[in-house]
Amino acid sequence: MLLKYKNFFSILGSWIFFGGLIGLIVGSATTFLLETNDYLGDEVRLERDWLIYFLPLGGVLIGYLYMNYGKVFLNNTLNDTAELNNLVIDSVHGKKEVPLRMGPIVYLGTFITVLLGGSTGREGAAVQMGGSVAAAINKFFKVNKLDRKTLTMSGISAGFGAAFGAPITGAVFGMEMSALGKLRLEAFVPCLTASFVGHYVTTAAWGHEHEEFIIQNVPEVSMITFMKVILLAVIFSLISVCYCQLRHGIQNFSEKLFKKNHMKRAFVGGLIVVGLTLIVGSQDYNGRGLEMLEQSFQEEVPPFAFLAKLVFTAVTLGSGFVGGEAIPLFFIGATLGNALHGFIDLPLSFLAALGLIAAFCAGANTPLAAFLLAMEMFDGKGLEFFLVACLVSYLFSGHHGLWPSQKIYGLKSRLYRIPPGKTIENVEKKKKHTKPNG
Structure with missing residues (x-):
């Protein structure tokens, strides 16, 4: 019995340690992302409308980065960082791995896109940096294959929680993002720790202030x-x-x-x-x-x-x-x-x-x-x-979504006959190739 408790607290402690370490690094990196995006988007681009004309050349530079530095072979598998969040999701499923260079490349690409007027957001870069940091920690501490998936989810949580100032959401998002109808609760402790640490590093340690959206009036319940x-x-x-x-x-x-x-x-x-x-x-x-x-x-x-x-x-x-x-x-x-x-x-x-x-x-x-x-x-x-x-x-919304690599474990409707574990991409391709009878 004593040995069981010892193992339990040992595992719990390791999850808190890894989650905290991921949150610390990702929180700092996300602060850099947010502050730089604010500077490039609000203080540089908006005062220089002519920068928009350089967007095609910026696209060439981004394409060059991904074509020449974004593809990495790991364990005899090609991992293309141009797949963005889909690569992070595939790594959670154990199909692929997130290369260490993914975070820096997506940050640079995001900065170029924002500076030159491309229409985009920020959580993608934060999530991919989270996956990249988790990959670095997995490699440094030689984490086993099963736990590597958990730490990748923790990286997702840290990136989302820090990017939006929503630590509770970030904790759940890391467990929910990779699959429809399945919540990976085995990652609860490291995801929760990473998201909260990432959030407080961004706001309390580095002093970043997130945007506020205020509801003035809420209708009566009826x-x-x-x-x-x-x-x-x-x-x-x-x-x-x-x-x-x-x-x-x-x-x-x-x-x-x-x-x-x-x-x-x-x-x-x-x-x-x-x-x-x-x-x-x-x-x-x-x-x-x-x-x-x-x-x-x-x-x-x-x-x-x-x-x-x-x-x-x-x-x-x-x-x-x-x-x-x-x-x-x-x-x-x-x-x-x-x-x-x-x-x-x-x-x-x-x-x-x-x-x-x-x-x-x-x-x-x-x-x-x-x-x-x-x-x-x-x-x-x-x-x-x-x-x-x-x-x-x-x-x-049916079996559609932002990320084709999401696996479908729980069908949204019984009208569809989809084997468990199929991805959104599989379903959409099947629909396109299905011919109507007659």
């Missing part, structure tokens, strides 16, 4: 309000699916057209983004778009802002630029909620908040993490509505 929330959640889930399908479609088409030459793909993608910017006549939809995102909680924004951001981001990331997709989904959902204010009698800030959470939930396929994000981001306001919105948007 059957009518719940019916409106359900309808809205369906709409937000569908717009999220539209974004995911367009983004993946552009990626698949451009890879086929240019024979996976990332330099050519990104150059042409950059030209298209420049053209779209000139057509729109402003740079509101370039970069992260945080200013309009915050504005959508306070006053009306252009009614088709959500559609413009959807197209800008799908072209940017689909053509080979890098960055996160959470912030763009926040923008798309919040501005769509803002646009619906004229048709649905609910408070403006509440509609924006509902859209932000539901669109993210549908794209990420992480209903628990999305609900917790709403609780942390909006101080627990409207928890009944956000719970319903997360569940509905998750179900109605």
Whole structure:
């Protein structure tokens, strides 16, 4: 009995140690990411509109980095860092490994994208840095294969928790991100430790201040309000699916057209983004778009802002630029909620908040993490509505999502006959090749 307790506390201590170490490193690295992105995006790019014309050349540089330095053979398996979050998810499943260089490459690529006006976010770089740091710790401490997966999830948690100032969400996100319908609770202790340490290193130690989105008014609980929330959640889930399908479609088409030459793909993608910017006549939809995102909680924004951001981001990331997709989904959902204010009698800030959470939930396929994000981001306001919105948007988004490598362990509907363990990519390819009878 004494030996069992000794082993238990030994394992518990090691998880806390590894989680804390990952959180410390990733929290510091994420602070550097956030501060640098703020400087490049807000103080450099916005004051120099002409930088947008260099976006195609920036795409060539990003493509060169990934083509020449992004591919690494580990254990006789090719690990391509250009797969971004999908490579991190594959490493959780034990299919591939995250190279140590993945974090620095994605940081540099994200900085170039933000500086030159590509439409992107930040959590992707933070998550990939988390995976890279976890890989370094796995290698240094010679962690066994099973525990390496757990530490990779801890790296994901640290990156997300630090990037958004949401440590509880980060802890769950690391366990929920890799698979639909399965929560990997075996990683709870290191994920929780890594996320909280990463968050407090970012905010308390380095003093970074995250953006705040405030709900001014929450509607009264009633059957009518719940019916409106359900309808809205369906709409937000569908717009999220539209974004995911367009983004993946552009990626698949451009890879086929240019024979996976990332330099050519990104150059042409950059030209298209420049053209779209000139057509729109402003740079509101370039970069992260945080200013309009915050504005959508306070006053009306252009009614088709959500559609413009959807197209800008799908072209940017689909053509080979890098960055996160959470912030763009926040923008798309919040501005769509803002646009619906004229048709649905609910408070403006509440509609924006509902859209932000539901669109993210549908794209990420992480209903628990999305609900917790709403609780942390909006101080627990409207928890009944956000719970319903997360569940509905998750179900109605079907077997689609931001990351094709996500495995499907729990079907969203019995209408689909999918063997356990298939990925979103497998399902989408099967649908494309399935011919109708007759």
